[in-house]
Amino acid sequence: MADITLSAGVRQNLLSLQKTADLMASTQNRLATGKKVNSALDNPTNFFTSASLQTRASDLSSLLDSMSNGVKTLEAADNGLTSITKNLESMQSTLRQARQDKSFKTTSYNVDLGASPAGTETLSFSGGSVGATAVDIDLxxxxxxxxxxxxxxxxxxxxxxxxxxxxxxxxxxxxxxxxxxxxxxxxxxxxxxxxxxxxxxxxxxxxxxxxxxxxxxxxxxxxxxxxxxxxxxxxxxxxxxxxxxxxxxxxxxxxxxxxxxxxxxxxxxxxxxxxxxxxxxxxxxKSVDLLVDEINGNAGLTDKIRASNDNGKLRIENQSTQELTITGASAGAIVDGGSGTATIGGNGVRSDLATQFNLLRDQLDKLSDDSSFNGVNLLRGDNLKINFNETGTSTLNIQSKDGETINSANLGLMSIEAADLDSDANIDSLLSTVSDALNTIRSQSSSFGSNLSMVENRQDFSKSMKNTLQTGADNLVLADTNEEGANMLALQTRQQLSSVALSLASQADQAVLRLF
CATH class of the missing domain: 2.60.40 (Immunoglobulin-like)
Known part of the structure; x- marks a missing residue:
């Protein structure tokens, strides 16, 4: 090949055709990859800048996955708080029902001390809300x-x-x-x-x-x-x-x-x-009216027993869920001041409501335990840390107030006995405790809601930033396919013209053959 001698015209047209072929190959590569910068050799500055932007966009994509998990964890906690709120409202309703119920047991007694009272006859009350220590009333x-x-x-x-x-x-x-x-x-x-x-x-x-x-x-x-x-x-x-x-x-x-x-x-x-x-x-x-006044006026029996005159009979109402024992009353419903005893049953409705209250209290704890997502339970005091940038300098720590478990014990809701519903005043105190628990839950819901809003806002921001980074990276390396297509058409035309020129140059070299 080295011994072949080409004329200047042929050599010039051949060089032009080779350049056109190189440009066509480069343009075809851009059309095939969609990029005008495929390696650092094409444009070092654009290549490495684009790679850096793509890397940050990839980091944000990973952070978005973490944020998405955080949102679901907060949603799981919110589901638990919503159910706990309904549970507390049911407990509140149970206590209000007990407060309104007045189906206390009563018994009416004839007062008969005989023709010659000894002066030592008494009527004693024990059990029920009175307790083990009897309260005596002189007859x-x-x-x-x-x-x-x-x-x-x-x-x-x-x-x-x-x-x-x-x-x-x-x-x-x-x-x-x-x-x-x-x-x-x-x-x-x-x-x-x-x-x-x-x-x-x-x-x-x-x-x-x-x-x-x-x-x-x-x-x-x-x-x-x-x-x-x-x-x-x-x-x-x-x-x-x-x-x-x-x-x-x-x-x-x-x-x-x-x-x-x-x-x-x-x-x-x-x-x-x-x-x-x-x-x-x-x-x-003593007359029935005087006994009624003394029983109702006795501080040891107030809100525990209520007496009234039932057409000349002494009517005793047991204001308790427990059985009341009366000493000094015979089995025939006669108050005689003797050693006999009689009983008055307790309020069964309030007793059943106490059991229902305890079941609802236990269910509250189960709701709290089951409000987890991906192993994180904010209602059990777990700490949820969410990173908002790739350097870890922007974070949000989410946790319940003071890191405490949201359960019945920390809300001040203790298991109750039937006797706890004997007194209306005690029921009012329990209602106040449940109301305070509801306020605590609502406050915690508001706090988690604010955290969720911040995470979702940051999630939207990160998505926008990721899109901005990817767009900026693509602008540095992506090719304009319309432009490259036009270039390819122009190069094809140039290639054809170069071929024709090369042919013409070869014909000029062949003119010497006409002399022979």
């Missing part, structure tokens, strides 16, 4: 009595000269308490004064201080007792003055003890009143 009331004759007309003019110097003094004690001194004196012809423990005198009008009747003396005593808050009521019974305590007495103790009787009345009308160390006097059964 009888004792009366202190002034006894004596000549009570019809007491004469306070002891000197018989209209000096009105007569006095009547004695001491009284309620239920064995501290004695109080009572002093009655004449002020003028139609006025008596009564003092208690030497205090201010209370004046009471009478018809004549020289002939004071038992009824008038009763009025004087009641006025003085009322003015000085002495818990005694005076009354007359067959010419006798009866002093009765306004409160229940202790068994075996006179309601009112009368002592130290002293009088300076006109001799012929001396009252002959006597009290000595205090006599028990008469004992009688």
């Amino acid at each position: 009888t009331e004792a009366q202190g009595v002034f006894t004596g004759a000549g009570f019809a007309a007491l004469d306070f003019d002891s000197a018989a000269d209209n000096s009105y110097a007569g006095t009547l003094d004695f001491d009284v004690a309620v239920d064995g308490g501290t004695a109080q001194s009572i002093s009655i004196t004449a002020v003028d012809a139609d006025t008596l004064a009564i003092t208690v423990d030497g205090g201010a005198a209370t004046n009471v009008d009478v018809a004549d201080v020289e002939a004071v009747t038992s009824t008038e003396l009763e009025s004087v005593l009641n006025a003085g007792f009322a003015a000085n808050n002495v818990d005694i009521t005076a009354s007359t019974d067959g010419g006798e003055l009866v002093l009765t305590s306004n409160t229940a007495s202790d068994a075996g103790t006179a309601a009112v003890a009368v002592t130290n009787v002293a009088e300076t009345l006109a001799g012929a009308s001396d009252s002959g009143l006597a009290g000595g160390a205090g006599s028990l006097g008469t004992v009688s059964a």
